[in-house]
Amino acid sequence: MSGNRLYLSVSLLLSVGYFWLGWSLMQPEPKHNFTPCLFKNVTxxxxxxxxxxxxxxxxxxxxxxxxxxxxxxxxxxxIIMLTLPAWLLYDFFRREKTFYNNYSIAERFINKNKKIIIPITVSLMLGNWIWNICKGL
Known part of the structure; x- marks a missing residue:
């Protein structure tokens, strides 16, 4: 992925996240069990x-x-929503690509070590999923 595309994609995702968070903060306490989760609504x-x-x-x-x-x-x-905007702004004002460079390093590391990283990530996500189901979320 090119640097400009990465910065644009991350900026858009952060904007959507902040919009959703702001919208959620303005809502009154829910009186029902509505969830926007499509998976939970279907299953x-x-x-x-x-x-x-x-x-x-x-x-x-x-x-x-x-x-x-x-x-x-x-x-x-x-943590992501707090650190990434500051990092992106740093790169923008300093006209640097530190975020892109670190992204590229992380991408290479993950590709090189995917036989270890994928099972660990899947295990953590399954553990979190089991946690959510057991507590009745």
């Missing part, structure tokens, strides 16, 4: 990422432990 079973928005919302209110228990992916999402 009735929580997906591995179910509860991520709730987890990030809890982080914005300072409830880190509750956020981690709701869905640990929310912690990762919050």
């Amino acid at each position: 009735g079973i929580a997906c591995p990422s179910c509860g991520t928005t709730r987890s990030v919302l809890l982080i914005t209110k300072g409830h880190l432990q509750e956020a981690a228990l709701t869905n640990p992916l929310g912690l990762l999402a919050a």
Whole structure:
């Protein structure tokens, strides 16, 4: 992926994430069990990422432990949503490509070590999925 395409894609994804987070923050406390998760609406079973928005919302209110228990992916999402905009802005104003360079290094590392990384990632996601199902998310 080219540098410009990467920066544009990440910026758009971050914008969508911040829009969704802002919209979610403005909603009153839900009085029903509505979920935007297509997987859960079709199957009735929580997906591995179910509860991520709730987890990030809890982080914005300072409830880190509750956020981690709701869905640990929310912690990762919050870290990404806090660090990437600053990194992208740094590169923009300094006219550098540090994010792209680090992305390229990470991509090469993952491709070189995918026999180890893929099973670990799949195991972690399955563990998170089981966690979501067991707690009745």
